[in-house]
Amino acid sequence: MKQVVVGLDIGGTNTAIGIVDKAGNVLYEKKPQLPTPQKKENPDARLDVSEKLVGDFIKLITSEIRVAIENVRKDIPDIEVMGIGIGAPFANYYDGTIGITANLPFVTVVPLTGLIQAKLPEFSIIKVTNDANAAALGEMIYGGAIGMNNFVMITLGTGLGSGIIVNGDLVYGHDGLAGELGHVTVVPDGRPCGCGSLGHLETYCSATGIRRTVFELLAKYNNNESPLANIAFNDLTSKMVFEAAVQNDPIALEVFEYTGEILGRSLADTVHYLSPEAIFLFGGPVAAGELLFAPTKKSMDHYLLPFYKNKIKLLPSKLKTGTAAIVGASALVWKELDKRR
């Protein structure tokens, strides 16, 4: 029997489903991805609409999980499906729910794993956590953190997420929602954050934060020669900033210096909290390589207590961008099997 697990990632726009083996190979991936229910489908936040959206969504994903398993079984008849791992926004590992979040149109807490369990009673392991926690487990089980018992995963995307591993296990904390490093204050009274507070790490160092820095610097220097001055706010990607920096555009270069300065200072705080062996960065901006890593590492070492200087590894994630979400989610199941052993 070849053991495999289902990896499910509920993103803001799309939901990905795949089948993953113990080595992290994706044996099947649903293409195109499924649509995640959108806020615009429930603009008045009506409870009855929300309930229907939840019901339809659960039907869709459970039926697609069956399709996925059957697809793999065609090629490998003797697979044993060990469980379903799910990454989802604002997910609570302890009770299997996803909370009310700006990213989804559901107006009540959704008992996600319970609803899936009811449709797929044959699975004894159905676990959910947020995508950054899933990525941390993915890094530990398939990626660059194999053998590490204390490390931190930072995901740089629309927001900034994190997964904290202490003593070989994810830190969920008392309420199941630990690891919200995107919402630590790095600049008191700084940039407004989506959560309502000011100066949070994700307002500076997420992919979106980097975009904000670009436009802040264009405005500051009134710079019309930068290639970035020809790109609209909504069109700008981390990749474009990277490409401009490679061309020695001073705005783009300063963006990475500034991002690295703030991220590195915050990661020094992270080290003072947790004394990790390594910190992994994941997401679009990581493709900038040393342009991002060099100033971040320099800043981190600058702010670290002497004992820690030059000791903490700052590494790019080894998870593949395309399948990381599925692979990370699937890792939840292997971790659970490991705990029960």
Place this chain on the structure above:
Amino acid sequence: MKQVVVGLDIGGTNTAIGIVDKAGNVLYEKKPQLPTPQKKENPDARLDVSEKLVGDFIKLITSEIRVAIENVRKDIPDIEVMGIGIGAPFANYYDGTIGITANLPFVTVVPLTGLIQAKLPEFSIIKVTNDANAAALGEMIYGGAIGMNNFVMITLGTGLGSGIIVNGDLVYGHDGLAGELGHVTVVPDGRPCGCGSLGHLETYCSATGIRRTVFELLAKYNNNESPLANIAFNDLTSKMVFEAAVQNDPIALEVFEYTGEILGRSLADTVHYLSPEAIFLFGGPVAAGELLFAPTKKSMDHYLLPFYKNKIKLLPSKLKTGTAAIVGASALVWKELDKRR
């Protein structure tokens, strides 16, 4: 047989030794406390002087441990001594060493538990950690955190220390030195910290930080009517600030507001990292009660993500100030026995 443990606390000035039972009762305490070797005894940081100081100190404490045990045995002949728990600055739980620190005259890393073990080979458990970690264990085993699996202990003294409990165990991290919350940055480019960096939490919210705020505000307002204006920097204690605040002194009241604002913001960060059930405060400034707790709680809730608002308990430590160091250190041994069970 009545099981007891030895609690040893190596402070900057004095070293305390006591015998503690399973309920946290101190059955014996060495009075007066032993002198901790001082920097002035080794002003030129000479290796040979350092080695002699270490050797003499180990002889002194091991002989006093024997005296302490014999003293208790006189009253309770059938005690079983389960081990020695030690709180010490810059101590590494994993390897039993204390690092080179500004508080001690030793110029090399001291293999503390090994040296004690050599003199007292009959003990199978000799463990060391820093005083804030020891206090966290003390709170969990004897104090207000009984039954809690996720909480944070903050000690407000000359510096600001912390002990983090996740999943019922202390977070030591990869290098054994996690939980240095005194050295997270709360005001970028803020007050100089003893460690060489700027704007660290302990420069604002330790007992020393509170004193700095008093003098900053006296200077700012050029206030000569405050009772605090008649006290020299070196003479000012948290208690005096508390007493002035009770008398409605505007400087003292603003000091607590300011301290609470910064501490609360930093504790919100702590919650976003760790999702603790509670945060305990310990140390001299805690005696100010609501004068400190009210602005801290208000600020923490202000900065917390909506999900956490009004959910996190902010509590005074239940450890008694006088014996907390011994009692906290002793908790290390009970925790170790618990792990081995």
